[in-house]
Amino acid sequence: MTHWHLSSIDWLDSLPDAARQQLHLQTATLDFRDGQTIFAPMPEPDAVFILVQGLVRIYRLSSEGTEFTLGYVKPAEVFGELAAYDSQPRESFARAIDNCIVLKVPVLLFRDLMQTLPSLCYSVTKQIQGRFKRIERRAEDLVFRSVTARLAATLLMLMEDFGDDRGGHSYIRLHLTQAEFATLVGAARPTINQTFHQFRTAGLAIFEKGHVVILNPAGLRKIAESPLIPPTN
Template identity: 30%
Template structure:
């Protein structure tokens, strides 16, 4: 899966001077849980830099909603519309409380033009997200719902997890419907897959909560090596 494609957030890659210059170009805005930062099909071109919190990138399909990616503090949102001036390709909504910097597309383009290094960062980020989308399409075509869910839970545990003894609690409060949207499946199929994982002792679940009890077999089921990322 590729919900969290970037290993290092955009803001973290900037020098201190460039970071300060970027933050001075926009205005800070707070969003409540489920509030939309941008809407699919809208023709606005402003760019957001998420400062705190988590957002979901969602797209409507004939079969329902898909969650294409999750974005966290330090990451860019909406830069594609600022660059190509075409309608928004997806909706971005807050999963919880979110603070973001909002700046006009024109200001963002001028910021990039004055800093070729920043332009390279944005292009590298777009390329990484494209590769992630390719991986996602391959998974949808070849992996079962159980395998896709296992890979998704491993990714969420590795990037957002909070240790609880020998287990890892996923900190993002995602419903079963949102997990289904993240793996391109129905809620019923994800509920069945979660029952199988619980029966095997790999996860424990509650209302909008998932605790991974045994990471290694879950990684293997999701197509990984059984070892933590980076080892």
């Protein structure tokens, strides 16, 4: 592994020299092409992963084989990190949705470093906290909000993380199919297609050939923050 991989990630570059040397000696650098699986469910995970370059999708499969996207990993973020906290089986999949460079850290090394370095533990815990807050918010949306509101909220989330401002509009730099949006939102693909058509007609967002352009973030936010659907008894 070359040194620039560590120095390109702030929270790793700030580690003591001894810890950086351990990572340098024991961490593998892996390349994945778009669409390749980085990890799959396993009974005893043996590694934690850090994304250096690219984008990674984390998802699970239902008992019927339906995919549900939990979220996306950006460069400098850790994933598969729960293996460092306990010995429970890994239940999620991680798939490259762009050409990726990934650091594979032995779980025992990562666990030891977290136990001895409060700064590393804090950085990882902060990332986990942010990820779980998003999952919690999406779970609430699945129960209490309409598909239209959920898709609007998803587009705003993707704009925040992956949006590029071009001429007053925000281009989401992810190539996503409507089927993938369906796994993010928790809806059928035809419903996603219909909702995107409504957004286009209303001048809110455009979906075309796997790319999304956000035209009116304020309008999407108004839809995303629409009143919750009251639970039925």
